[in-house]
Amino acid sequence: MTQVLVVDDEPQLARLLVINLKARNYDVDCAQDGGTALDAVAAHRPDVVLLDLGLPDMDGIEVIKRLRVWSQVPVLVVSARHGSEEKIRALDAGADDYITKPFSMDELLARLGAVTRRTLSDGSTNADEAVVETEEFTVDLVARKARRRGKNIRLTPTEWHVLEVLIRNRGRLVSQRRLLQEVWGSSYGTQTNYLRVYMAHLRRKLEADPSHPRHLITAPGMGYRFDA
Known part of the structure; x- marks a missing residue:
């Protein structure tokens, strides 16, 4: 219980x-x-x-x-x-x-x-697993490889960094400010347009329907979450 x-x-x-x-x-x-x-x-x-x-x-x-x-x-x-x-x-x-x-x-x-x-x-609240598999794509953070429907997907270094932060916190909402600072540095905290651009790129490359994402979720005005 x-x-x-x-x-x-x-x-x-x-x-x-x-x-x-x-x-x-x-x-x-x-x-x-x-x-x-x-x-x-x-x-x-x-x-x-x-x-x-x-x-x-x-x-x-x-x-x-x-x-x-x-x-x-x-x-x-x-x-x-x-x-x-x-x-x-x-x-x-x-x-x-x-x-x-x-x-x-x-x-x-x-x-x-x-x-x-x-x-x-x-079995834990920590998300330390390096490989994530969904029905649509697979991500290996250690090998830095992503595959969708059997094909390799090329992600830029910044796209990898954004995705890694979200996957390491899978299931938890990551605030816009925290995501910006982890990816771009401590002097960044308000440039939310960066996140919109890169999240759009990731959804286009990984999601089956980028306009209705199942895994890369937006909480408007708050942040983003990765759901496996």
């Missing part, structure tokens, strides 16, 4: 989440502040954390940063903060996904299910 830790200081929302998750066979624990949440992750090793950012003792982003020092437990942020900057800060700190309040329970369950499926199927 998948174990979920709900971290929220709003009793009504926490209770609603507990009822809905338990009804779908999740094992659920709750924490009302950041300190309790960190202790609960250490003690009980949940499979995923649903984290509000507005906690009474510390900001939720600080909770993510502290967790990432010693844990790779998936973190799905559930917050009333709608600004792009807040979302990017959470993703840069190590959050796996971000959903804003108010939200539909169906959307939350879909995102939660996606995170837990990735974790359980990998």
